[in-house]
Amino acid sequence: MTALSTNEFESSRFSRADADLVARCRRGDQSAWDEIVDKYQRLIFAVPMRSGLAEEQAADVFQEVFLTLFNKIDEIEQPELLRSWIVTTAKFKTWGIIRGQKGKYSPAGEEEMENEMANLKDAAPLQDEMLIELEQQHLIRRALAELEEKCRKILSLLYLREPAASYAEVGEAIGVGETSISPLRSRCLKKLEKILRM
Amino acid sequence: MSSLLEKRLDKIVSLMRSDRSADAPADAIKYAKMLMRSRIPAAEPGIVERIVAVLKMNLEPGKPAFGERSASAASARQMLFDAGSYAVDIRITKTGRSYELRGQIVGGEATSAEIRLSKGNKTLQTRTDEFGGFRFEKLSAGECDIAIVLDGKELVIPQIVVE
Numbered sequence: 001m002t003a004l005s006t007n008e009f010e011s012s013r014f015s016r017a018d019a020d021l022v023a024r025c026r027r028g029d030q031s032a033w034d035e036i037v038d039k040y041q042r043l044i045f046a047v048p049m050r051s052g053l054a055e056e057q058a059a060d061v062f063q064e065v066f067l068t069l070f071n072k073i074d075e076i077e078q079p080e081l082l083r084s085w086i087v088t089t090a091k092f093k094t095w096g097i098i099r100g101q102k103g104k105y106s107p108a109g110e111e112e113m114e115n116e117m118a119n120l121k122d123a124a125p126l127q128d129e130m131l132i133e134l135e136q137q138h139l140i141r142r143a144l145a146e147l148e149e150k151c152r153k154i155l156s157l158l159y160l161r162e163p164a165a166s167y168a169e170v171g172e173a174i175g176v177g178e179t180s181i182s183p184l185r186s187r188c189l190k191k192l193e194k195i196l197r198m
Numbered sequence: 199m200s201s202l203l204e205k206r207l208d209k210i211v212s213l214m215r216s217d218r219s220a221d222a223p224a225d226a227i228k229y230a231k232m233l234m235r236s237r238i239p240a241a242e243p244g245i246v247e248r249i250v251a252v253l254k255m256n257l258e259p260g261k262p263a264f265g266e267r268s269a270s271a272a273s274a275r276q277m278l279f280d281a282g283s284y285a286v287d288i289r290i291t292k293t294g295r296s297y298e299l300r301g302q303i304v305g306g307e308a309t310s311a312e313i314r315l316s317k318g319n320k321t322l323q324t325r326t327d328e329f330g331g332f333r334f335e336k337l338s339a340g341e342c343d344i345a346i347v348l349d350g351k352e353l354v355i356p357q358i359v360v361e
Contacts, residue, residue, distance in 0.1 A: 008209070025234070033234035037227060045222035059226045066230035067250060137217040140210060159214035189207050196210070 009139045009196050015080040022079035037066065040086055043138040047090035050130060053097060061093045068093075083138070087131055143195040150174055151188035158185060235343065235356050251279035251286060251355040274300075275361075281353040284308070286346065290360055297337040297360050303330040303346060303353075311348035317341070317360075 024032030048058035308330035
């Protein structure tokens with residue numbers, strides 16, 4: 001399976017954590033499996049949703065990806081690349097639905113699927129650039145979860161909320177003056193960037 | 199601040215701003231989490247493949263059963279599972295204070311397949327008849343898992359709710 005490159009935000013610490021989770025799942029550890037589901041549910045669901053599938057179809061893709069992961073957990077050769085494996089599997093499952101022949105579409109292998117996707121215009125929603133962006137957003141969300149609460153709140157209110165909060169609103173939410181938000185924002189962003197590099 | 203770091207921070211902000219991802223539906227997450235429940239640590243000798251069945255249809259009592267005319271209301275709860283090249287039909291009927299679970303394997307030769315029903319710490323065993331059918335009686339309400347061993351495969355149906 002081709003691994004997508006997200007080197008800009010790649011963290012060996014995240015990869016090692018995934019390898020550990022896979023090893024624990026192989027021993028039948030339910031808590032490790034739950035952690036994988038919680039960790040990747042949003043990313044997996046985002047692949048078919050961003051590709052334009054309806055929510056119900058996206059939920060089908062989501063279930064099929066986890067079913068495949070569960071059935072192949074002992075066979076994954078590079079568990080540290082779990083995230084790429086998951087995204088690529090979601091891509092293929094999504095493509096199967098886009099082809100509109102779910103259950104009947106039986107390509108000889110991934111290579112055949114890749115070739116077909118590369119040659120058809122309507123495969124555009126599944127281009128690697130979009131998938132890499134989704135992976136990068138996933139990594140940022142993981143890093144954000146590791147930030148202290150105040151920083152997490154500031155950055156979430158400013159950049160993840162729609163519409164974005166004003167400095168005055170952020171100041172009120174964390175109990176500091178509006179003028180303190182700009183330097184705090186800058187400090188929190190640098191902390192986030194540091195986590196992504198660790 | 200170096201321009202390289204500045205660029206990287208700008209990229210992070212831009213990616214956060216364009217992040218429109220949402221949580222997957224709660225029932226899909228629940229389904230994914232329960233998959234691990236069907237993982238049995240030591241595979242039986244001779245089993246080369248384990249297949250987790252996927253629920254394809256669930257009819258509550260009072261609704262017409264699959265393959266029946268709509269005028270006939272079913273008294274059993276009926277579920278149809280996909281398990282690789284097989285399908286497994288499960289019907290649960292209340293019989294007095296307990297429940298009866300009947301099943302049938304379709305889609306291939308399934309005579310004398312081993313059926314294990316695990317409920318709590320208990321495991322009940324039976325074998326399919328010549329039509330691929332099986333039955334467990336006097337079950338109490340609650341969740342159970344079913345494993346079907348046939349032709350080098352183990353078909354696993356996790357978390358069936360007996361009610």
